[in-house]
Structure formats: C-alpha cells, structure tokens
Amino acid sequence: MSLALAASSGIRLAGRSFLAFVLEPQPPVSAWLADLDAVAGQSAAFFANRPVVLDLARLAPDRAETDAIVAALHERSIRVIAVEGVDSAWLEPALAPLGSGKPSAKVIEFPGSGGAPTAERLAPTTRGGLIVDRPVRSGQSIFHPEGDVTVLGSVASGAEVIAGGSIHAYGTLRGRALAGATGNTNALIFARKFEAELVSIDGNYLTAEQSPPSVVGKPVQIRLRGDAIVTEILD
Structure with missing residues (x-):
C-alpha cells in the first residue's frame, strides 16, 4: 500500500518539548575547547546521540569565528542542532536559530564508556x-x-x-x-x-x-x- 493511500486520516500537528544540552563558549575559545576536550576525553561517548544547542550570545563572534566554532565542534562529533546569538544569515538552514523558547538549565552530560544510555x-x-x-x-x-x-x-x-x-x-x-x-x-x-x-x-x-x-x-x-x-x- 502506498503512503498516499495509507494516510487517510489527514495530517496531525502537535507540540512537544524536548531536552537539549546547551554549550556556551567562553573566551578565549581555544582554552574553552581545551577544557571541553579534557572533560570529554574521560569518555569517548561524552556527546553521543545528544542534541546540542550552541549559544554564542556572550561570545558575540563575527561570521568567520562562528564558522570556526561550529567546525571545531563538528570535528569533535558534537551534534549541533541550532545556533543562537548570531545573525541567522550566517548559518546554513540546518542550524537556523530556534524560533522561541524558555531559558533552562545548562546540563552537562557525562556518558560512560558503554555508550549513551x-x-x-x-x-x-x-x-x-x-x-x-x-x-x-x-x-x-x-x-x-x-x-x-x-x-x-x-x-x-x-x-x-x-x-x-x-x-x-x-x-x-x-x-x-x-x-x-x-x-x-x-x-x-x-x-x-x-x-x-x-x-x-x-x-x-x-x-x-x-x-x-x-x-x-x-x-x-x-x-x-x-x-x-x-x-x-x-x-
């Protein structure tokens, strides 16, 4: 049966909340990345399968610096789903800023070597x-x-x-x-x-x-x- 025939009840839209971790780089970025590596180095699966929002509001980087930070996290296999605090025109569509949201805790996950629970x-x-x-x-x-x-x-x-x-x-x-x-x-x-x-x-x-x-x-x-x-x- 095709999807077109199976979808007889129409399209349903619903709101749902999810927990994502927030990374807020601090200057100097090189030292912040070194600290990130030191903590994540205790487990190869530190950020495995964890959605991350990158908040650059405090850092206020220019476009080149933004690209460099996103690239540095990508090299570390950190899955950034959105970037906040910069001009949205600098970002590729997949990293567009979130439309709205409420401030929440900055939870730092620490998975064990057995992989993400x-x-x-x-x-x-x-x-x-x-x-x-x-x-x-x-x-x-x-x-x-x-x-x-x-x-x-x-x-x-x-x-x-x-x-x-x-x-x-x-x-x-x-x-x-x-x-x-x-x-x-x-x-x-x-x-x-x-x-x-x-x-x-x-x-x-x-x-x-x-x-x-x-x-x-x-x-x-x-x-x-x-x-x-x-x-x-x-x-």
Missing part, C-alpha cells in the same frame, strides 16, 4: 514526583523533568537519573545523577552510599575525580552553593 520515562506519582521501585541498570536513563526522582534501589555505573527537581537514591549511587535539570538551583541529591561517576545540579557538575575521598562510600547530601557543588556526609 537509553532514555526511559516512567509514570509519575502524586505531586509530580517519580518513584523507581527497582535498581537502575547500566545503560538505562531515567528522565523526569517535572519533579523529584526517588530510586529505591541502586544506580549502576553507566546509568543515569535526570530530574527537574531533587534526586534520592536509597541504594548505592554509582552512575550519574543530574538534578535541577530544568533550572532548579535549590534541587538536592541524596545517596545512601556515594560512589557516583558524576553529579550535577542546574548544570554545575562534580566528577568522581573531583569528589573528596572522605565522602566516597558514605551517605551524602549534595547541594549547590553559588556555582559550586558541595557534598556533605549525612549523620
């Missing part, structure tokens, strides 16, 4: 919260932008939990926990046993290498103070 949406509980009543296995991604996420089990290495609110892990947190993903600076992360690869609140992040050794393996509370991630042991 598969996103999973679960049914929310009351008041926008989400309870996950089983462990989050390696390769899984729990994404709940509407509120808090509570994991009754552990979060395995190579797994991730992304929440618009706070994250509670009642088992061992070995994977990645990204709280406040829609701009909530007051979000918290709780873990019964802290062994995380990466934690993030409103786009500010802390990797395993940066975590104080004194908190590893302990019950912790993680919060944001200014632009710094603070990890405290719970009594």
